[in-house]
Amino acid sequence: MAKILIVDDSAILRRKLAAIIRNCGHEVIGEASNGLQAMVEYENSRPDLVTMDINMPLTDGIEALSMILRRHPEAKIIMISDVNQKSMVFEAIKLGAKNYIIKPFEEEKIITIVNNVLRNK
Template sequence: MANILVVDDAAFMRVMLRTMLENNGHSVVGEAANGVEAIEKYVTCRPDLVTMDITMPIMEGVEAVRKIRLKDPRAKIVMCSAMGQKAMVVRAIQAGAIDFIIKPMQEGKVLEVIAKHTSS
């Protein structure tokens, strides 16, 4: 199972994702509420995968993806976006994100995307 960093400015989303992941055998090694925290936590936690919200204060997700990928070109980052953010998802993929999950998150889809990118 994977060590995951959960990044979202909404605390309830972080709790929901943490619960979903931990109930299915994954370990949440850190949480961040914005892109700046995400970069710091990525460096200290060294997760197998990051779930990254797109719209956040201080530094949005696309910029955080770009900066994390500069530090670690092999970083696996999955974007979490609301419906209607297609242009932002495209920008995130161009910045180095490997996949995306549409909010509201469905447990089956979240686990499927995580498994696709963490199974050896």
Template sequence: MAKILVCDDSAFMRMMLKKVLVDGGHEIVGEAGDGMQAVQLFRQLKPDITTMDITMPKLNGVEAVKLIHKEDSIARIVMVTAIGQQAIINDALEAGASDFLLKPFENTAVLSTIEKLIK
């Protein structure tokens, strides 16, 4: 079981991810609707894993990952994006993201990605 912070500007997407993760036996320790809130909650909650949308207000997901990785170089962050642009995914991975999921996601893909990062 992992303690997970879910970050997405879409309340519906947060709800979908939370359901998949909780049904998979994980604990949701918090959720953020923008990049600044994601960084603040990461600092407070110290989650095992963070899911991060790329396109968010105030601070995009890639910038949020950069800030989090400055403070915690081993933070495990999964980018969740509907944008199929390889360049943005590469930016996120270079910024320190551990992996990524494309929306719409398969429940099994979400859980296998989380399991891979726990090990």
């Protein structure tokens, strides 16, 4: 069972992702609604995986990804974006994100991506 941090400014999407992640046998150890909270939560809980929205207030997902990876290059982060943010997804992958999920998402796709990223050391 992996420990997962969910980062999204939408409480509804955080709850939906948490339910999917728990249903596939993993533990949600924290949630954050912006990039600044994500960095604090990462430092406090050291999750096995982070799902992170790209477009958030205060500090967006790209900046939070960069800051987390600068301090923890081993971090596994999956970016979540709207279909119209593809250029930002490619930037995130270049910075070190392990994969991405496009909204609206399907449960099976999330489970597959999460498990694949967790398996790859």
